[in-house]
Amino acid sequence: MDFEAAVARHQRQVYTFAHYFLASREEAEDVTQEVLLRLWRQGDRIDGAMLGPWLMRVTRNACYDLLRRRRAGGGFLGVGSSHRPRQEDQERRASGAGVDPMENLASAEPDPEQRAQSADFARRLRQALQELPEPYRSVLIMREIEELQYQEISEALEIPLNTVRVHIHRGRQKLRDRMRQEVPHAAVG
Amino acid sequence: MPRSVERFDCAGALALLEPHLDGELSPAEQARLATHLGSCPACAEELRLAGDVRHGLRALPELDCPPEVLARAFAAAVRESAMPGAPPAARQAEGRQRFRRLGRRWRSRLEGLSRHLPSWRLPHLTPAARIAAVCAALLVAILIVRWPHREPPAPSPEEMARATREARFALAYVDQVSRRAALRLRDQVLERHLVLPAARDLSRSLQETLGADPDLARRIPPRSDVAERDRS
Numbered sequence: 001m002d003f004e005a006a007v008a009r010h011q012r013q014v015y016t017f018a019h020y021f022l023a024s025r026e027e028a029e030d031v032t033q034e035v036l037l038r039l040w041r042q043g044d045r046i047d048g049a050m051l052g053p054w055l056m057r058v059t060r061n062a063c064y065d066l067l068r069r070r071r072a073g074g075g076f077l078g079v080g081s082s083h084r085p086r087q088e089d090q091e092r093r094a095s096g097a098g099v100d101p102m103e104n105l106a107s108a109e110p111d112p113e114q115r116a117q118s119a120d121f122a123r124r125l126r127q128a129l130q131e132l133p134e135p136y137r138s139v140l141i142m143r144e145i146e147e148l149q150y151q152e153i154s155e156a157l158e159i160p161l162n163t164v165r166v167h168i169h170r171g172r173q174k175l176r177d178r179m180r181q182e183v184p185h186a187a188v189g
Numbered sequence: 190m191p192r193s194v195e196r197f198d199c200a201g202a203l204a205l206l207e208p209h210l211d212g213e214l215s216p217a218e219q220a221r222l223a224t225h226l227g228s229c230p231a232c233a234e235e236l237r238l239a240g241d242v243r244h245g246l247r248a249l250p251e252l253d254c255p256p257e258v259l260a261r262a263f264a265a266a267v268r269e270s271a272m273p274g275a276p277p278a279a280r281q282a283e284g285r286q287r288f289r290r291l292g293r294r295w296r297s298r299l300e301g302l303s304r305h306l307p308s309w310r311l312p313h314l315t316p317a318a319r320i321a322a323v324c325a326a327l328l329v330a331i332l333i334v335r336w337p338h339r340e341p342p343a344p345s346p347e348e349m350a351r352a353t354r355e356a357r358f359a360l361a362y363v364d365q366v367s368r369r370a371a372l373r374l375r376d377q378v379l380e381r382h383l384v385l386p387a388a389r390d391l392s393r394s395l396q397e398t399l400g401a402d403p404d405l406a407r408r409i410p411p412r413s414d415v416a417e418r419d420r421s
Contacts, residue, residue, distance in 0.1 A: 003266070004263075007259060013251075015252055029255065125249075144247055145246055145247070169207060176239060176242055
């Protein structure tokens, strides 16, 4: 396995999942670094075709471990619960350093009011996603944001294909329910 | 979830929302859904929300890991591969490949060398036997050359830790002994052989001077007063 080539190909997938799963840039960086180190240690034992699913599985497990540590440290809540971003992220955001690209998501909207509505909708959507319990959060991130195929999600999470379909269906329903509670008329025109 | 329902009510329509968004409906199902949505504002609103959620999620960007994080990961991997002890799989594999390359290179060299060996010396040997003979000769030569200078095997971490502890103990012991020696030198050599004789000589000469001059003796305070003043 060419370690550098594997990192170049998969770093985005790993970091994106950790970022949306943990809702913390700092922690996503920690998880990514840890996953890449595991890739360095064990990459030679992984079949090249299974490297992507293996990385996603390792990333999710690393996120779980981090949430457990977060909970054990008297910090925020874990899987299936809402939680605040870490103090470092809040400070970084306040100082304007390392601005999250998602903050500017709606900048392409021509109308300022529409832009504000879209930004607000995106923020609420991310919040609702972070409040989703597992495994719905994982499968929705993989399916909707990373646009993985059902088969790839099935291999990554080591669950049957039909289970993936059910999880995605229920996850979408739960997300809609939360959005409906959050924004009674959530639709953006 | 069954897509075709006999009574196409709201439940049936809601079951078709996601397949509709995924573009998986047949034209017939699409037509039935459209008909229902035209007469059911609640389902139409649900479809609109589902579409917004889908669109909103897909609009969230995939993010590149910051380069400094990748650099840290590479550095950690390099650091780890340089550590003694059990090497990681990547390093083992790299070592195996390097060993194989080295083996191939030396094999071709030895084969070339064996072809140039004088045939009258090894008349009945096959190329493999010639290679073996050359290897054996090289091994003997290496053993002869390297035997007296053979380096001891590298110490293990436990041995290093023990040696460090022993060295620290030895240094502390040397320090203690040095301090004692210095104190003894001060007490015994300097005080006994230098300070006390000098004080005695000084005292004697003072007494002789004072004995010769009674006025001077009266002006100098007694020794107890001087000691009291020094203490205060």
